[in-house]
Amino acid sequence: QTALAGSPQRPRIALRPAWNFDAALGERKLCTLLQTSSLHAFGADALPAAQSAAAALLAYAEHTQGRALAHVSSLRVERANTLIDLPEATRRNLELTQTLRGESQPTLLSLLDTCASGMGSRMLRRWLLAPERDRATAKTRLAQIAALRDGGQRELADVLRNVADVERIAARISLRQARPRELAALRETLSNAEQQIKQTVGQRSDIASNFTPIASEMALDPACATLLAASIAPEPAAILRDGGVIANGFDAELDELRGIATNCDAYLLDLESHERERTGIANLRVQYNKVHGFFIEVTQGQLDKVPADYRRRQTLKNAERFLTPELQAFEAKALSAQERSLAREKLLYEQVLEQLQPFVAALMRMANALGTLDALQALAERSLSLNWCAPQFVAHPCIDIRQGRHPVVQARLNEQATSFMPNDCALSAKHRLQIITGPNMGGKSTYMRQVALIVLLASIGSFVPAQSCTLGPIDAIHTRIGASDDLANAQSTFMVEMSEGAQILRNATAQSLVLMDEIGRGTSTFDGLALASAIATHLHDKNRSFTLFATHYFELTELPAKHAGAVNMHVSATEKGNDVVFLHTIEPGPASKSYGVAVAKLAGMPQSVVSQARNSLNALEAAQQAGKAQVDLFAAPPEVAASAESAAEAALKAIDPDALSPREALEALYRLKAIAP
Numbered sequence: 001q002t003a004l005a006g007s008p009q010r011p012r013i014a015l016r017p018a019w020n021f022d023a024a025l026g027e028r029k030l031c032t033l034l035q036t037s038s039l040h041a042f043g044a045d046a047l048p049a050a051q052s053a054a055a056a057l058l059a060y061a062e063h064t065q066g067r068a069l070a071h072v073s074s075l076r077v078e079r080a081n082t083l084i085d086l087p088e089a090t091r092r093n094l095e096l097t098q099t100l101r102g103e104s105q106p107t108l109l110s111l112l113d114t115c116a117s118g119m120g121s122r123m124l125r126r127w128l129l130a131p132e133r134d135r136a137t138a139k140t141r142l143a144q145i146a147a148l149r150d151g152g153q154r155e156l157a158d159v160l161r162n163v164a165d166v167e168r169i170a171a172r173i174s175l176r177q178a179r180p181r182e183l184a185a186l187r188e189t190l191s192n193a194e195q196q197i198k199q200t201v202g203q204r205s206d207i208a209s210n211f212t213p214i215a216s217e218m219a220l221d222p223a224c225a226t227l228l229a230a231s232i233a234p235e236p237a238a239i240l241r242d243g244g245v246i247a248n249g250f251d252a253e254l255d256e257l258r259g260i261a262t263n264c265d266a267y268l269l270d271l272e273s274h275e276r277e278r279t280g281i282a283n284l285r286v287q288y289n290k291v292h293g294f295f296i297e298v299t300q301g302q303l304d305k306v307p308a309d310y311r312r313r314q315t316l317k318n319a320e321r322f323l324t325p326e327l328q329a330f331e332a333k334a335l336s337a338q339e340r341s342l343a344r345e346k347l348l349y350e351q352v353l354e355q356l357q358p359f360v361a362a363l364m365r366m367a368n369a370l371g372t373l374d375a376l377q378a379l380a381e382r383s384l385s386l387n388w389c390a391p392q393f394v395a396h397p398c399i400d401i402r403q404g405r406h407p408v409v410q411a412r413l414n415e416q417a418t419s420f421m422p423n424d425c426a427l428s429a430k431h432r433l434q435i436i437t438g439p440n441m442g443g444k445s446t447y448m449r450q451v452a453l454i455v456l457l458a459s460i461g462s463f464v465p466a467q468s469c470t471l472g473p474i475d476a477i478h479t480r481i482g483a484s485d486d487l488a489n490a491q492s493t494f495m496v497e498m499s500e501g502a503q504i505l506r507n508a509t510a511q512s513l514v515l516m517d518e519i520g521r522g523t524s525t526f527d528g529l530a531l532a533s534a535i536a537t538h539l540h541d542k543n544r545s546f547t548l549f550a551t552h553y554f555e556l557t558e559l560p561a562k563h564a565g566a567v568n569m570h571v572s573a574t575e576k577g578n579d580v581v582f583l584h585t586i587e588p589g590p591a592s593k594s595y596g597v598a599v600a601k602l603a604g605m606p607q608s609v610v611s612q613a614r615n616s617l618n619a620l621e622a623a624q625q626a627g628k629a630q631v632d633l634f635a636a637p638p639e640v641a642a643s644a645e646s647a648a649e650a651a652l653k654a655i656d657p658d659a660l661s662p663r664e665a666l667e668a669l670y671r672l673k674a675i676a677p
Contacts, residue, residue, distance in 0.1 A: 016056055016060060020055060020056045020059045022052065022055055023048040023049075023051040023052040024051075025055040026050075026051035026052055026053070026054040026056075026058070027045075029055060029058045029059075030044070030051070030054055030075065033068065033069065033072050039051075039075070042076075043077045044075060044077050050077070065177075069171075069174065069175070078130065081133070082132060082133060083130050083131065084133055084456075084475060084477065085477070085512075086456075087476075087478060087479075089478075089479055089480070089500050089503075090478060090479045093479040093481040093482060093515075094108070094453060094456070094477075094479065095107045095108065096109060097125065097128070097129070106408050106412060108128065108453060109124065109125055111382070112379065112462075113378065114378045114381050115374045115375060115378045116157050116163070116377070116378075117160050117161070117370065117371070118165045118167075118168070119166065119167050119370050120371050120373075120374025122167070123374065123375040124375040124378060127375065127460045127461075128456070133459075133473070133474070137461060138393070138458070138459060138460065139393065140461065141379075141460070142461050142462075144211060145379050145380045145383060145390075145462070145463060146390065147211075148376060148380035149384055152201070153377050153380045153384070155200045156201070157377050157378075159193055159197050159200055160193075160370070162188075162189075162192070163189050164182070164188065166363055166367040167364065167367035167368075167370075167371065169182045169183070169185070170360050170364050170367060171364075173353060173360055173363070174357065174360045176354075178353060179238070179239070179240075180232065180233075180240060180245040181236055181238055183236075184232050184233075184234075187225065187228035187232055190224060190228065191225055197373065198215060201214075201215060201373070211373075214369045214372055217365045217366060217369035218366050218370070219362075220362050220363070221362065223359075224356065224359040224363075227355055228356075230247065230249075230250055231246060231352045232245065232246070232352070233246060233247045233248070234247070240346060240349055241346075243345055245345055245349055246348050246349065246352075251344070251348055253344060254344045257333070257341040260330070260333050260334050260337040264334055268286045268287075268294075269286075271326070271327065271330075272285060272286040279306065279307055281302045281305050283298075283299060283302065284297070284302070285297045292313065292321070293335070294327050294328075294330065294331040294334070295313050295314065295321040295322065296310065296321065296322045296323070296324065296327065297319050297320070297321050298319060298320055298321075298322065300318055303320060306320075306322065309324055309325065311323050379461075379462045382462075386410075386465060387465075388462075388463035388464055388466070389464060389466055389468060390463050391454075391457075391463070391469040391471055392468075392470045393470075393472075394472050396429065397428065397473065397511065398427065398429070398471070398472045399425060399451065399471060399472070400426055400427075400428070400468075400469070400470040400471075401424060401426075401466050401470075402466060402467045402468040402469070403424065403466055403467035403468075404423055404450050404464075404465065405450060405466065406420070406446050406449060406450035406453065407450075407465045408453075409446055410465065421443070421583070421585055422466070423443075423447055423586040425548075427546040430564075432544060432545065432546055432547060432565045433536070433539060433540045433549060433559075433567070434547070434567055434569045435536070435549050435551065435556050435560065435569065435590070436548060436550040436569045437550075437551060437552070437554060437557060437568070437571075437591035438571030438572070438591040439571065439573050439582065439591070439596065440596065440599045441582055441599050441602070442571035442572075442573050442582045442584065443584040444517070445481060445517055445550065447548075447586050448481070448548045448550060449515070450465075451515075452515055454466055454469055455513055456477060458471050472511075474513060475509055476507065476508065476509070477513045477515075478507070478508050478512055478513070478514045478515070479515040479517075480501050480514075480516050481515060481517040482517070493522050494523055497520075497522050498531075501519055501535060505542075508545040509544075509545065510543070510544040510545060511545075512545040513545065513546045513548075514539060514543070514545045514546065514548070515547075515548050516535065516539070516547065516548070516549045516550065516551075518552065519531065519551070520532035520553070528553070529556075532556060533553075533555070533556055533559070536549050537563070540559070540563050540566055554590065554591075557590035568589050568590045569586050569587065569589070570590055570591035571584065571585065571586060571587075571591070572584075572587050597610060651668075652672060655668050
């Protein structure tokens with residue numbers, strides 16, 4: 001069964017019976033896979049919800065694959081206090097693996113992924129979505145990347161391009177579903193690439209010292225490579241039923257069947273020569289036809305020389321046809337040689353897959369090592385090509401970024417030969433919250449996102465797009481950015497906004513990074529302002545998170561006056577006449593204005609709309625200064641009225657009353673009425 005079938009926005013969902021989610025069943029299945037009596041050693045014995053989910057996943061996999069997943073030989077429990085929390089809203093808003101439109105690029109992953117293999121790409125994706133709070137792994141990766149930057153990165157990438165996808169091949173071997181060419185590719189990896197990688201990593205002492213744990217994971221019993229070299233043909237067929245998969249010399253019976261099928265004529269000539277010599281019958285012939293099969297033909301004048309082991313098969317007018325035990329045995333083999341050859345190959349191939357089962361766990365460890373190497377060389381290449389720096393980790397709370405850049409936006413601008421304006425960010429125990437004001441299109445969202453991306457990249461052990469970066473402990477990255485609804489779950493845009501905001505306020509801690517962009521805009525001005533001020537105050541006083549709070553409510557710029565941990569920042573812009581020029585720099589202090597009307601003009605709004613909006617804005621600002629309560633927002637601006645009057649006058653002057661018929665005069669009157677002010 002499926003639910004939500006055909007929906008372009010939601011995946012197909014396979015409905016499983018309730019008993020598939022039994023926690024006890026999950027525990028038994030995991031113990032069987034891991035070959036243990038309990039899950040205590042993995043720290044998973046007291047996790048009934050996880051065991052329930054594992055039961056359903058394993059049951060579904062066994063149902064679709066037709067067997068247990070033998071390659072699943074390890075278990076890791078990811079606990080909330082070990083990983084940096086990246087809620088779904090954060091992954092979506094930061095466009096880590098998908099754009100907001102659901103596309104695979106341009107995203108952070110698409111920018112980072114210059115991996116040479118699928119194993120590296122998958123590893124990099126896992127790192128990006130599951131950064132660790134503990135800095136030990138990140139520091140190790142930074143040291144490894146630094147070693148590759150100094151030499152060896154290109155050589156390693158070249159070798160990895162010729163490496164098979166060991167991870168997927170090992171999984172398919174465990175399921176007895178590996179294809180012949182996959183085994184051939186694995187054979188080449190084990191015989192060539194493995195040694196080349198070890199040479200590349202071990203050629204310099206500084207690289208070798210950083211990669212010792214990875215190199216140890218690549219150790220594999222030579223018997224695996226020996227088996228593949230002996231059993232699989234140098235260039236096997238794509239599918240088993242085509243034959244030519246098992247190597248010559250691996251099995252004597254298969255070699256014989258192939259010899260019969262391919263060298264039948266040569267065999268018959270050899271037999272004919274042998275029988276002529278044995279019997280002394282010079283004109284003896286060994287032949288074949290579709291009706292009678294194989295036979296030895298002797299003319300009537302030579303019948304007295306026929307040996308006793310010849311058995312008559314057919315009598316002709318001038319000759320006799322005979323069959324010998326040897327020829328009869330050959331006939332039985334030859335007539336079914338190809339069919340039996342394919343059946344023998346299938347049996348031998350299944351035996352090879354069975355003999356490879358003990359090596360699956362080691363192959364998975366090797367795949368993990370290869371994926372790690374590939375991800376590291378990709379990060380090293382990116383850091384060199386994009387001029388990134390190594391972050392520094394400290395124990396005290398801070399996010400100190402100098403000349404930071406949004407990696408994806410900068411890459412796009414570089415394609416357009418446009419420079420990116422870098423910005424600093426200084427958050428500390430003393431100043432934890434920034435109130436960011438300024439115009440739309442000015443760069444507030446880009447600045448906020450780049451801070452989060454730099455923090456994330458540093459946390460996975462990558463170099464970062466900045467001149468320098470010093471980072472204290474981080475336990476989560478929370479974002480509330482953009483407007484979206486969830487109509488399928490009966491949630492309006494404002495409800496989604498408030499739900500995500502509530503999730504942040506309930507979960508953010510003093511070690512969390514929070515991005516709040518235009519919170520409260522989905523309702524009336526007073527409601528939105530009241531909520532935004534309350535949320536900012538709560539983040540400052542209660543959560544004490546590192547917070548970037550972008551807003552168009554200028555009233556919030558008064559927050560730092562009463563809250564010592566808050567500071568005002570703004571994105572700079574300048575006006576030239578009625579136009580605005582964005583400088584894309586973050587500077588201290590509140591913005592002077594929002595430039596919303598100027599942005600509307602840049603977006604292509606009709607000039608009449610822009611003029612009326614500017615007129616209304618001037619009236620509102622004047623009324624506020626004068627203390628007036630109401631303003632007529634729908635009065636046409638003077639220039640619009642003037643243009644309408646000019647048009648009416650021009651139309652009136654163009655009329656010649658003496659030349660109009662009564663009907664034409666009536667139509668002219670209607671036109672004047674339509675354009676009159």
